Amino acid sequence: MLDYPALAALAEIIRRGSFEAAAAALNVTPSAVSQRIKGLEERMGQVLIHRGPPARGTATGLRLMQHLDQVRLLEDTLDAALRPASGPATLRLAVNADSLATWFPPAMAALPVLYDLVLDDQDHARDGLRQGQVSAAISSDPEPVPGCDVLPLGAMRYLALATPDFLARHFPGGVTEPALRAAPAVIFNHKDGLQSRWVQKATGKRLHLPGHLIPASEPFARAVELGLGWGMIPEAMAAPRLRPLLPDLPLDVPLYWHVQRAMVPALTPLTAAIRKRAAADLRP
Amino acid sequence: MLDYPALAALAEIIRRGSFEAAAAALNVTPSAVSQRIKGLEERMGQVLIHRGPPARGTATGLRLMQHLDQVRLLEDTLDAALRPASGPATLRLAVNADSLATWFPPAMAALPVLYDLVLDDQDHARDGLRQGQVSAAISSDPEPVPGCDVLPLGAMRYLALATPDFLARHFPGGVTEPALRAAPAVIFNHKDGLQSRWVQKATGKRLHLPGHLIPASEPFARAVELGLGWGMIPEAMAAPRLRPLLPDLPLDVPLYWHVQRAMVPALTPLTAAIRKRAAADLRP
Numbered sequence: 093m094l095d096y097p098a099l100a101a102l103a104e105i106i107r108r109g110s111f112e113a114a115a116a117a118l119n120v121t122p123s124a125v126s127q128r129i130k131g132l133e134e135r136m137g138q139v140l141i142h143r144g145p146p147a148r149g150t151a152t153g154l155r156l157m158q159h160l161d162q163v164r165l166l167e168d169t170l171d172a173a174l175r176p177a178s179g180p181a182t183l184r185l186a187v188n189a190d191s192l193a194t195w196f197p198p199a200m201a202a203l204p205v206l207y208d209l210v211l212d213d214q215d216h217a218r219d220g221l222r223q224g225q226v227s228a229a230i231s232s233d234p235e236p237v238p239g240c241d242v243l244p245l246g247a248m249r250y251l252a253l254a255t256p257d258f259l260a261r262h263f264p265g266g267v268t269e270p271a272l273r274a275a276p277a278v279i280f281n282h283k284d285g286l287q288s289r290w291v292q293k294a295t296g297k298r299l300h301l302p303g304h305l306i307p308a309s310e311p312f313a314r315a316v317e318l319g320l321g322w323g324m325i326p327e328a329m330a331a332p333r334l335r336p337l338l339p340d341l342p343l344d345v346p347l348y349w350h351v352q353r354a355m356v357p358a359l360t361p362l363t364a365a366i367r368k369r370a371a372a373d374l375r376p
Numbered sequence: 377m378l379d380y381p382a383l384a385a386l387a388e389i390i391r392r393g394s395f396e397a398a399a400a401a402l403n404v405t406p407s408a409v410s411q412r413i414k415g416l417e418e419r420m421g422q423v424l425i426h427r428g429p430p431a432r433g434t435a436t437g438l439r440l441m442q443h444l445d446q447v448r449l450l451e452d453t454l455d456a457a458l459r460p461a462s463g464p465a466t467l468r469l470a471v472n473a474d475s476l477a478t479w480f481p482p483a484m485a486a487l488p489v490l491y492d493l494v495l496d497d498q499d500h501a502r503d504g505l506r507q508g509q510v511s512a513a514i515s516s517d518p519e520p521v522p523g524c525d526v527l528p529l530g531a532m533r534y535l536a537l538a539t540p541d542f543l544a545r546h547f548p549g550g551v552t553e554p555a556l557r558a559a560p561a562v563i564f565n566h567k568d569g570l571q572s573r574w575v576q577k578a579t580g581k582r583l584h585l586p587g588h589l590i591p592a593s594e595p596f597a598r599a600v601e602l603g604l605g606w607g608m609i610p611e612a613m614a615a616p617r618l619r620p621l622l623p624d625l626p627l628d629v630p631l632y633w634h635v636q637r638a639m640v641p642a643l644t645p646l647t648a649a650i651r652k653r654a655a656a657d658l659r660p
Contacts, residue, residue: 106566107566107589108584109566109567113566113584116582116584117584146566146567180560189592192590192592192595193592193594193595197595197599197602197604200599200602200604201602201603201604206560206586206587206588206589207588207589207590207604208588208589209588209589209590209595210591211591211592276464276490282390282391282392282393282430283393283430298400300397300400300401302464302490303490304490304491304492304493305490305491305493306491306493307493307494307495308473308476308477308495308592308593309592309594310477310593311476311477311481311493314481315481315484318481318482318484318485319485320481320484320485320491
């Protein structure tokens with residue numbers, strides 16, 4: 093068997109960012125935590141924690157933390173009489189920023205766990221799943237990850253929006269190629285291709301857009317509302333005063349729920365809640 | 377002189393995440409972009425781009441991108457007749473998540489630049505400033521960074537809040553130490569000490585809190601509104617139905633505007649707008 097007290101120390105260090113905070117949370121001395129990790133690293137033959145500060149898990153360290161979370165979730169499914177008196181289990185999930193900003197949070201109440209959410213784009217979600225560092229992910233990536241089940245949830249609809257003033261100033265002659273090349277867009281981060289995909293749909297061409305980089309969902313929408321640029325906004329977050337750049341040209345982004353196969357039973361209530369929310373709030 | 381076309385290629389690669397996207401944005405071939413970077417790296421004697429994917433800047437690469445942004449901002453202050461016909465300058469700023477979610481965005485209109493916002497905690501803001509990778513930062517860190525001016529902005533007031541149901545369920549006998557040790561908190565990330573600091577203020581003790589990790593401002597507040605936990609919420613984001621854990625025990629977090637000294641003149645209008653917003657929305 094693995095050394096579970098050592099795994100508990102490992103998880104606390106990774107989640108709290110230091111050996112000291114982990115020791116206090118576990119109510120043991122920092123040197124006891126150090127020894128548990130040192131022993132675990134010696135048995136595993138590899139480093140599990142980058143010492144920092146902040147202390148961070150290595151890929152193997154994150155994998156072991158995830159294993160501990162899974163064991164604790166399994167313990168939670170035992171009869172109450174058999175269940176150890178430890179606190180609630182932790183569930184580490186990757187969620188794309190716009191889902192977290194809109195339809196996802198109410199589904200979280202379906203499981204009595206502590207959530208450890210990883211806000212990330214699809215590449216990281218995929219890596220996290222493949223390396224066993226997250227139990228499940230909501231992502232726009234349709235490709236199944238080895239060892240995971242994938243369930244389509246429906247599509248998030250994005251609209252290309254701007255303020256009426258912005259449209260009058262930057263698109264006086266309509267949404268032309270030269271205007272798109274000059275008007276500032278609002279872009280989430282360098283992986284965000286939504287604006288470019290919409291432009292390709294609208295003009296048939298790949299244009300390279302000047303843009304603000306604003307890597308948070310609501311501030312992104314707010315920047316568009318303030319007239320700093322145009323951007324692709326989930327329909328649920330679209331302020332009524334914004335106007336579409338072109339009528340009737342939404343962009344639908346299908347979303348998927350990926351779950352580590354070993355976790356499928358323990359996550360059944362969450363999966364049901366996610367499907368229900370998605371059915372209500374996403375496009376079929 | 378530095379090779380500015382090569383720096384422009386470097387900045388496009390870092391901001392767009394690939395040589396191909398940079399080439400398209402600059403309207404040159406990918407091999408031209410590659411050669412510019414290779415030449416620049418040979419002259420500098422070091423790697424400027426981690427090839428990826430995604431392509432990412434090294435510390436020196438980020439420093440050179442920042443230098444290019446500064447030169448472009450200076451060009452913008454030239455008379456119109458002397459100004460090159462390039463697009464708007466880019467300004468890379470570090471902003472803490474709660475400022476970006478509340479009072480900061482309207483100040484952005486004060487400068488006609490493209491913003492490249494880095495959403496980050498104070499440690500990264502400090503490192504970014506010291507290494508010259510961001511021009512300025514809004515941070516709770518009061519310590520001046522070498523080469524930067526620092527201006528106090530006032531304090532963001534946080535309230536310890538939960539739903540009435542959550543309070544009745546988890547704090548039936550009041551906000552006691554055992555109740556705080558058991559009730560789930562909502563925590564931004566492992567660097568977020570606000571909940572612990574408030575508990576220390578309330579009880580005189582450092583307790584280690586079980587918690588959900590939700591690393592985005594509005595979803596954090598939403599998780600509290602959904603009754604998943606209690607948490608420290610900026611007063612401007614507090615939903616009316618939430619109740620304080622203890623009356624009259626807010627936590628004020630002073631914020632500071634750090635600016636690279638060379639950028640102080642170019643950022644004067646933004647600094648003025650930030651002071652005005654802060655005076656209106658933060659506590660003195």
